Amino acid sequence: MADNKNQHFVPRVHLRPFTVGREGLAINLFNLDRMKAIPNAPVKNQCSGDYFYGQNPLLENAINFIENPYGPVIRHLTDDGAIGSAVEIVLKRFIYLQYLRTEAASFKASEMVLALHDVPGSDLSVPTVRDAAKEAVQAAMLNYKDTMRIVDDLTLCIVRNRTELSFVTSDDPAVLTNRLHIQRPRNGRQSFGAKTAGAIFILPLTPKLCALLYDGAVYNADHHAHWIDADRSADVLALNVHQILGCWANLYFRDWDDREQISAQTEATKPRRPETRQTVTQAVLEKTSDWGEYYAVRKSTNIRTGEKVLVHVVSNHPVPATWPSFLRFRPNGRAYSNNTGAGLTRRWCLEQGFVRGEGYHKVSI
Structure with missing residues (x-):
């Protein structure tokens, strides 16, 4: 203890x-x-x-x-x-x-x-x-x-x-x-x-x-x-x-x-x-085809027991009105992307295995 x-x-x-x-x-x-x-x-x-x-x-x-x-x-x-x-x-x-x-x-x-x-x-x-x-x-x-x-x-x-x-x-x-x-x-x-x-x-x-x-x-x-x-x-x-x-x-x-x-x-x-610190979205499986599964967003009160549901939680980050003047964007800024919803990451995170996935390449920002 x-x-x-x-x-x-x-x-x-x-x-x-x-x-x-x-x-x-x-x-x-x-x-x-x-x-x-x-x-x-x-x-x-x-x-x-x-x-x-x-x-x-x-x-x-x-x-x-x-x-x-x-x-x-x-x-x-x-x-x-x-x-x-x-x-x-x-x-x-x-x-x-x-x-x-x-x-x-x-x-x-x-x-x-x-x-x-x-x-x-x-x-x-x-x-x-x-x-x-x-x-x-x-x-x-x-x-x-x-x-x-x-x-x-x-x-x-x-x-x-x-x-x-x-x-x-x-x-x-x-x-x-x-x-x-x-x-x-x-x-x-x-x-x-x-x-x-x-x-x-x-x-x-x-x-x-x-x-x-x-x-x-x-x-x-x-x-x-x-x-x-x-x-x-x-x-x-x-x-x-x-x-x-x-x-x-x-x-x-x-x-x-x-x-x-x-x-x-x-x-x-x-x-x-x-x-709120988080936004929760629930989507219900509506149909399945040869192309995959299709989900539609619903309110929780409209979801029936037994339906297949996806839950998506996003953090709501506050947006300041100003930033410190001494911290500026680099004119040649860069990041890494694989053009998916994973977004932009840093080279270090890829090299150290903190980010997984294929097809990452350097992009200018």
């Missing part, structure tokens, strides 16, 4: 730089449902649940192995330390782990599971949302060891905030987005993921530092030895927007005086949050 019953899906080592006085005890938060700032909330009660990762001590130890170097790396970066290969690997492993393991991520995955169970006439037992969520995040954690290298080809930069504003974090702080997918849509392009060309990961590290992973074959950033100095308030706000768009319920910040600015930005950004 796991030694720690109260397991944090956003670790306290990540929240600590955002805590009051950097002491790791209390933190200011802004709740999106109530649109209210709350001072000095106990850190021990934030972003945690009883046996959130289950009761497998080996899994808990593996998570601790990833987390333990994170704190020293953040202190190193706070002192403007060099970004060498050791810093890169620690941050890449931590960012991808954090992306997979939050409560928000588990609920997104559980909605897919529930959609499959909820087909009319299905004889599968329907789990509770909470149980499905826990099962989903535990499965993701067990799969982490096989997929953690999927981000190794992405370029790491640390954005150094030179403005009077502060970075905020949240209860789902490791954000995956894709400017290519959002701003240059193509016919048939599907929802994006970690293996998609144009992937961008964003993780605030402290109120003055933010980590950025991006597909270097698609974007170019003005960095010097992996450092980017952000002296425009608009760029800091553009990064904070992703925390507002992607969080589950709470934003976290260190200085109580920032609450009015955070409230105003949240008020302006909240309408861009998707109403």
Whole structure:
């Protein structure tokens, strides 16, 4: 059995730089449902649940192995330390782990599971949302060891905030987005993921530092030895927007005086949050011919028991109004495609076997 019953899906080592006085005890938060700032909330009660990762001590130890170097790396970066290969690997492993393991991520995955169970006439037992969520995040954690290298080809930069504003974090702080997918849509392009060309990961590290992973074959950033100095308030706000768009319920910040600015930005950004995290479509087999099977989309209330049903679940990714000015499209951007609904991917993902399929070739974007 796991030694720690109260397991944090956003670790306290990540929240600590955002805590009051950097002491790791209390933190200011802004709740999106109530649109209210709350001072000095106990850190021990934030972003945690009883046996959130289950009761497998080996899994808990593996998570601790990833987390333990994170704190020293953040202190190193706070002192403007060099970004060498050791810093890169620690941050890449931590960012991808954090992306997979939050409560928000588990609920997104559980909605897919529930959609499959909820087909009319299905004889599968329907789990509770909470149980499905826990099962989903535990499965993701067990799969982490096989997929953690999927981000190794992405370029790491640390954005150094030179403005009077502060970075905020949240209860789902490791954000995956894709400017290519959002701003240059193509016919048939599907929802994006970690293996998609144009992937961008964003993780605030402290109120003055933010980590950025991006597909270097698609974007170019003005960095010097992996450092980017952000002296425009608009760029800091553009990064904070992703925390507002992607969080589950709470934003976290260190200085109580920032609450009015955070409230105003949240008020302006909240309408861009998707109403649902997933769109579920059900299609019923209508006829079969020598050419194959033909399905028609139906509402679940119009599906009869015994009919053959396909279930399609698509993630609804939020669309920010602006992007940081220092992250631009490359004039010679490239990706790989096999002209199917699988969409665009990266060369690394093909070489490492994270993407399967035939006929992939380089395309300009």
